[in-house]
Amino acid sequence: MPVSTCQTCARVMREKKDFPRGNFSSGFCADCVDEKGVLKPKEIIRANMIRMRVKQSGLNEEEAAEAVDNLMKRLPAWNQMSKQPA
Ligand SMILES: [Zn+2]
Structure with missing residues (x-):
C-alpha cells in the first residue's frame, strides 16, 4: 500500500479513502480536492486544517x-503558488 503525504495539508494518506476518488497517484488528499478532482481554494483548505x-x-x-x-x-x-505573480 502506498503511503504519501498531501502536498497542501501534510495529511498522511494510507488508505484508498484518503486519496481523491481512490486515486493513489494523486499528490493531494481527499479533503483538499473537490468531487471533480480540482484542488480547493487555499482558504477552504486552511479552514479545514x-x-x-x-x-x-x-x-x-x-x-x-x-x-x-x-x-x-x-x-x-x-x-x-505564492511565488507566482498575482
Ligand atoms: Zn490534503
Whole structure:
C-alpha cells in the first residue's frame, strides 16, 4: 500500500479513502480536492486544517490557526503558488 503525504495539508494518506476518488497517484488528499478532482481554494483548505486540529488536539481556534499557518509556510505546494505573480 502506498503511503504519501498531501502536498497542501501534510495529511498522511494510507488508505484508498484518503486519496481523491481512490486515486493513489494523486499528490493531494481527499479533503483538499473537490468531487471533480480540482484542488480547493487555499482558504477552504486552511479552514479545514484548523477545524481538524481543534477537534483532534484540543487547541483553541487561535492556536490551531497559528500552527496551520506555520505548517503551510513550509509546504512546497503553497510556496510555489505564492511565488507566482498575482
Ligand atoms: Zn490534503
